[in-house]
Amino acid sequence: MIREVIVVEGRDDTVAIKRAVEADTIETGGSALNEMTFKRIALAQERRGVIIFTDPDFAGERIRKAVAQRVPGCKHAFITKKEALAKGDIGVENASPEAIRHALANVRSEMPSPDGQPLTWNDLMDAGLAAHTGSSERRMKLGEILGIGYCNAKQFLKRCTAFQISREEFEQALRELNMQHTPNEDD
Known part of the structure; x- marks a missing residue:
């Protein structure tokens, strides 16, 4: 079980994460982040720590930046566009369980x-x-x-x-x- 809560964009990302590892997630609902979501992420960071794991595209980077700015001290997991690509769609939900485990084993902390x-x-x-x-x-x-x-x-x-x-x-x-x-x- 991964101690930290993993912040993902949507339900399909949660499914992909849970196929790869045992972990809890918070879904941002895409780029439509609201105050309640930020509060849940801040509470998770305070209690367990947070890993931001968003899609390797413009929207994912925007979400990553917004969460990191509002909730300092988060860790970051990254996959490549190649690992996230399937049928012209880029997303964590397309990554293999191995790619997800590799990204989570190599998280980076902002310091x-x-x-x-x-x-x-x-x-x-x-x-x-x-x-x-x-x-x-x-x-x-x-x-x-x-x-x-x-x-x-x-x-x-x-x-x-x-x-x-x-x-x-x-x-x-x-x-x-x-x-x-x-x-x-x-x-």
Whole structure:
């Protein structure tokens, strides 16, 4: 049984979560979050902790951001768009039980800035993650490696800070990304 309550968007997401793990959920009803839902999430956070597990799309990210802003200290679970895609539909409800368990085993906690040297905008630029051809795809793949999901460059930097991605962890993930995508001599 997962101790924390998992915040999902809808009933189908709850069904998918319960197929994968034993857990309690709170459904947001999509992006139609209301005060009562926020109060239930805040109470769950206070008593048991909360894991936000929304779809890897614009609406899911908007819900994730709204909940995290109103209920500080939540943990975050992410799946990739590929893991969430079925018949042109993106959603947690489409993810395999294995993908859901993997995401829940790799939750991230929001914390203050990491110790040491925090990542900077220049780090993202130097890594080809911002303002470069293909930077969006590189951020998507690096977000998968780091387990922080896909987002724009500004949000990527914020997530790296919020989830305490160390410079060492960032550089290791970047090496892994670059090894995956090293062009062949035939290219």
